[in-house]
Amino acid sequence: MRIACSLGSLLTINQVLDCAQNGSQTKLDSIWIPETWGMENFSMLSNVGNKAINQKIGSSIINIYSRSPSLIAMGAATTDHLLNGRLILGLGTSSLPIVESFHGVNFESPLQRMKEYVEIIKLVISGKPINYTGKIFSLKNFSLLIKPIRNNIPIYIAAVNQKMVDLTWNIGNGVIFYLRPKNEMKETISKMQNKNRIDVSCQIITSISNNSEDAIDRAQKTIAFYVSVGKIYREFLANNGFNSEVSNIFEEYKKSGFKSNHQLVSDKMIKSLCICGTLDECKQQLTSFRDTGIDLPILQFNPVGNVLDSFNLFKKIFSDG
Numbered sequence: 001m002r003i004a005c006s007l008g009s010l011l012t013i014n015q016v017l018d019c020a021q022n023g024s025q026t027k028l029d030s031i032w033i034p035e036t037w038g039m040e041n042f043s044m045l046s047n048v049g050n051k052a053i054n055q056k057i058g059s060s061i062i063n064i065y066s067r068s069p070s071l072i073a074m075g076a077a078t079t080d081h082l083l084n085g086r087l088i089l090g091l092g093t094s095s096l097p098i099v100e101s102f103h104g105v106n107f108e109s110p111l112q113r114m115k116e117y118v119e120i121i122k123l124v125i126s127g128k129p130i131n132y133t134g135k136i137f138s139l140k141n142f143s144l145l146i147k148p149i150r151n152n153i154p155i156y157i158a159a160v161n162q163k164m165v166d167l168t169w170n171i172g173n174g175v176i177f178y179l180r181p182k183n184e185m186k187e188t189i190s191k192m193q194n195k196n197r198i199d200v201s202c203q204i205i206t207s208i209s210n211n212s213e214d215a216i217d218r219a220q221k222t223i224a225f226y227v228s229v230g231k232i233y234r235e236f237l238a239n240n241g242f243n244s245e246v247s248n249i250f251e252e253y254k255k256s257g258f259k260s261n262h263q264l265v266s267d268k269m270i271k272s273l274c275i276c277g278t279l280d281e282c283k284q285q286l287t288s289f290r291d292t293g294i295d296l297p298i299l300q301f302n303p304v305g306n307v308l309d310s311f312n313l314f315k316k317i318f319s320d321g
Contacts, residue, residue: 001290002029003318004298006060006203007048009036011307016044017051019301019311024052026319030088032058032203032298037102042075049083056086060176060203060298061158063094065105069117069137073124077148085149090176091117092158095232111163112136118155118171125153156201160232165192174199174296179226179233181272182292184240189293201296204289207276208314209304217262218302219276223269224262228253237269245269275299275317282317 005028007016016039020031031052035041041059049057062072072091080087093099093114096107116134123130125148132139156174159165168175169192177185180202189200205222209215226233227249238246245266252261270276275285289297299317303310 002296003286004028004030004032004058004201004296005314005318006032006034006298006300008034009038010303011301013039013044015307017047018308020048021051022308022311023315023318024054026315028052028055028318029296030056030058030298032060032088032090034060035062037098042079045079045087046082049079049086056088057083058088058156058298059090060156061090061092061094063092063099064110064113064117065094065099065107066103069120070124070139070142072117073121074144076121076153077125077144077146080153081146081149088154088156088174089121090156090158092176093164095230097229097231109136111167114157114164114167115171118157121155122152126151154199156199160236169196169198172198174201176298177202177294179205179223179237179273181237181240181242182289183272185294186292193293199295200293201298202289202292202294203298203300205274205276205302206282206299206314206317207274207302207304208279208282208310208317210278210313212277212281214304215276215278215282216270218304219270219274220262220265221258222300222302223265223273224249224253224258227265228258228261241272242266242269276302279313279316286317 007019031048033044033048041062045057045059076089093110099105099107112135116137120132127148129143130139154173156176157168157172158176159168205219207215207218227246234246248264249261252264275282301314
């Protein structure tokens with residue numbers, strides 16, 4: 001079965017490139033690079049693709065408020081050319097604090113905006129002249145000056161709430177799930193795939209160590225971070241079995257920041273949301289995620305200790321699989 005990994009926010013630029021090169025000779029299907037408020041995505045995707053020449057390269061994710069749809073299409077066409085047709089374009093809405101505080105754009109109409117972005121990007125990549133009128137965007141007589149290496153670049157959409165899930169299954173080539181309880185994810189995937197099959201990926205917080213407790217501690221810190229700063233994840237998890245834990249984690253964050261709130265991440269959350277522990281434990285946990293119906297598990301590298309030593313252990317979960 002296909003397997004992928006995600007490299008990024010906890011790493012430096014050079015560490016991302018070193019890990020990508022290190023993993024390039026494995027059986028990885030793809031390597032995914034996030035964009036938060038550090039590394040710019042298209043330049044990183046191109047450089048990672050130079051280090052990992054055997055894998056597809058995915059963005060996870062480019063948000064649809066920081067660039068126009070035409071600019072994303074231009075970036076995708078350029079990057080796909082540099083990668084010789086290996087790009088997977090991951091799109092998402094990001095969140096209100098990032099969009100409004102970091103980019104100075106109003107966080108409005110995310111569903112309609114995503115629909116129009118995907119429509120415009122597909123038209124631009126097709127290479128045809130565009131005259132487009134939507135509720136948000138109007139384009140006149142626009143076409144690329146370069147010829148895309150492919151007329152279709154696969155578009156995966158990050159989806160949390162049901163309306164975005166529904167839209168993704170209608171217009172996307174794939175979905176990117178994250179921080180989704182396994183029982184809920186299995187039910188959602190089964191229901192949606194019966195309507196229309198797309199490629200289902202899920203980015204899974206993954207932390208591997210010879211000391212299981214160290215790996216669990218690292219995973220707890222990552223969960224606590226997203227619960228603390230990510231309202232959409234906080235609300236989704238609260239509505240799907242973790243109301244008490246989410247409330248406790250967030251309240252402690254408001255009191256003392258990230259000092260100790262990760263200790264309130266329960267064993268139940270760890271087992272439902274993460275892959276963490278020793279190598280053998282992680283391989284068993286990966287099987288349980290596959291059983292939910294995921295087509296492409298994307299293992300999010302959360303280093304424990306020295307980054308390159310940690311990655312050498314991390315990659316054993318997919319180098320034989």
